[in-house]
Amino acid sequence: MIKILWADDEIDLLNSHVLYLESKGYSVTPVNSGDNALDLLVEKNFDIIFLDENMPGISGLETLTIIKEKYPSTPVIMITKSEEERIMEEAIGSKIADYLIKPVNPNQILLAIKKNIDKNRLIGERTSRDYQQEFRNISTLIGSANTVEEWYSVYKKIIYWELELDKSKDSNMDEILALQKSEANLQFFKFVKKNYKTWISSEAKPLMSHNLFLNKINPFLNSNKNVYLIVIDNLRFDQWKIIEPLVLEDFNLINEDMYMSILPTSTQYSRNSIFSGLHPGDIQKKFPSKWVDEENSKGKNDFESDFLHENLKRLGKENIKYTYNKITNFEAGNKMINRVSDLKNNLLNVIVYNFVDILSHAKTEMKVIKELVKDDSAYRSLTYSWFSHSPLREIMKKIALQGAKLVITTDHGTINVNKPSKLIGERDITSNLRFKNGRNMKYIKEDVFEINNPSEYNLPSRNLSGKYIFAKENTYFVYQNNFNYYAKFYKNSYQHGGVSLEEMLVPCLTLSSK
Numbered sequence: 001m002i003k004i005l006w007a008d009d010e011i012d013l014l015n016s017h018v019l020y021l022e023s024k025g026y027s028v029t030p031v032n033s034g035d036n037a038l039d040l041l042v043e044k045n046f047d048i049i050f051l052d053e054n055m056p057g058i059s060g061l062e063t064l065t066i067i068k069e070k071y072p073s074t075p076v077i078m079i080t081k082s083e084e085e086r087i088m089e090e091a092i093g094s095k096i097a098d099y100l101i102k103p104v105n106p107n108q109i110l111l112a113i114k115k116n117i118d119k120n121r122l123i124g125e126r127t128s129r130d131y132q133q134e135f136r137n138i139s140t141l142i143g144s145a146n147t148v149e150e151w152y153s154v155y156k157k158i159i160y161w162e163l164e165l166d167k168s169k170d171s172n173m174d175e176i177l178a179l180q181k182s183e184a185n186l187q188f189f190k191f192v193k194k195n196y197k198t199w200i201s202s203e204a205k206p207l208m209s210h211n212l213f214l215n216k217i218n219p220f221l222n223s224n225k226n227v228y229l230i231v232i233d234n235l236r237f238d239q240w241k242i243i244e245p246l247v248l249e250d251f252n253l254i255n256e257d258m259y260m261s262i263l264p265t266s267t268q269y270s271r272n273s274i275f276s277g278l279h280p281g282d283i284q285k286k287f288p289s290k291w292v293d294e295e296n297s298k299g300k301n302d303f304e305s306d307f308l309h310e311n312l313k314r315l316g317k318e319n320i321k322y323t324y325n326k327i328t329n330f331e332a333g334n335k336m337i338n339r340v341s342d343l344k345n346n347l348l349n350v351i352v353y354n355f356v357d358i359l360s361h362a363k364t365e366m367k368v369i370k371e372l373v374k375d376d377s378a379y380r381s382l383t384y385s386w387f388s389h390s391p392l393r394e395i396m397k398k399i400a401l402q403g404a405k406l407v408i409t410t411d412h413g414t415i416n417v418n419k420p421s422k423l424i425g426e427r428d429i430t431s432n433l434r435f436k437n438g439r440n441m442k443y444i445k446e447d448v449f450e451i452n453n454p455s456e457y458n459l460p461s462r463n464l465s466g467k468y469i470f471a472k473e474n475t476y477f478v479y480q481n482n483f484n485y486y487a488k489f490y491k492n493s494y495q496h497g498g499v500s501l502e503e504m505l506v507p508c509l510t511l512s513s514k
Helices: 011-023 034-043 060-070 085-093 106-116 119-144 148-168 174-201 209-216 218-222 237-247 267-276 280-286 304-314 330-343 355-365 367-372 376-388 391-401 483-490
Strands: 003-007 027-031 048-052 076-080 098-101 227-232 251-260 322-327 348-353 405-409 415-417 419-424 435-438 448-451 467-471 475-479 493-495 505-513
Touching: 003 011, 003 034, 011 027, 011 106, 027 034, 034 048, 034 060, 048 060, 048 106, 060 076, 098 106, 119 148, 119 174, 148 174, 148 237, 148 251, 148 376, 148 505, 174 448, 209 218, 209 251, 209 267, 209 405, 209 505, 227 391, 237 251, 237 376, 237 505, 267 280, 267 304, 304 322, 322 330, 330 348, 330 391, 376 391, 391 405, 391 505, 419 483, 467 475, 475 483
Parallel strands: 003 027, 003 048, 048 076, 076 098, 227 348, 227 405, 322 348, 419 475
Antiparallel strands: 251 505, 405 505, 415 493, 435 467, 448 467
């Protein structure tokens, strides 16, 4: 039962209101002063407090200040005869939950209770009901999606409902939405498997890693207005939606686009492809000394600046003023804050920020992160917390002050894996859990997108008989040796490299300073 404390020096005149609320199933404790209200709060817990602003002795505003200091989570509804702006501002500044002007009627009181006590339940019920109504429409879209744009629409709708159900705190629909997302990933896998070769080999291709710079950055280089490209490694669309309100404090959103990461959805392939404007196979041919083999211990993205320079030359922009900056730790991020003002005269400034990728890998290796990030909702929450306190946010604020254009994107996303798939192979097979490149591999065919001839897909090949396999949905590869141990170790970790909505359909945002 909801317990209400109502403090008013004319409480006897409000007896009909008290009886009305009690008839609705609420427990109401009436008192006639602020002092009595404070005494009762020491003895009992209340779910909501109605507080008259104008009482003899300790005033309503003074009582409110004490209540918010001692019981900050208890909602307080201020009731007053006065409509003075000063009193309203004072009450609102003291973080009241609602404000009512006398005379109040029973329905106003009831609505105030529902808004502040039943709000989460009502929102949850409404959100669940709305999703149930939308469920059939999304299922129809999943079954009929036959273009990349239609898959963008499917994925955006699923993320929208994930975030809405998160906010509603109603978990009744979570399992149904998870099943629908799983079905979407299965159908998306079939779609990619059917069309990927065409996208790579023909002109009729969607926006992908290798043509992202040409289509999204190069047009800005034809003007005199400086542009910043921020590549946040491993940023999913749902993570963007979580940090979006913070970003939009300083920027206006011009376009919220998606593009398709190439396969493998791995930094070595996808990010090198973004900066070079080339497929990985072409990078290996043109720059053999700068393409590092997957299992080589050297840095696999150490030549992004060189690739960017060559890309600009091909586009006829080799003479523009630009910078390339990579941030891999907190200290480097803080140093970058102080450098931003020096970059305003460059036409292009590229900033690669690596935190989200570090976070996803830490989920596998660190026990504390494993406990914190138990699911996608927690993963998003941690991303929000990081961004709100990160040097990256301060960097963006400095960029906004320059009146610059800003493009935020990523190289690929990541997926929470739960289904181990047994693999047998030689020692030189790549170690990535979502894709493998090598010879003589044995695996469950239904779990993979198989590429037997990498050159047809413009992928690097280490040997003539090597092939690539990419895991579907939330599957991850585990070697037969010590299978149970590693299956358990990597279960519920965040991985990338394979085929899923989360890994391949990633955000590309264009913004302007406010």
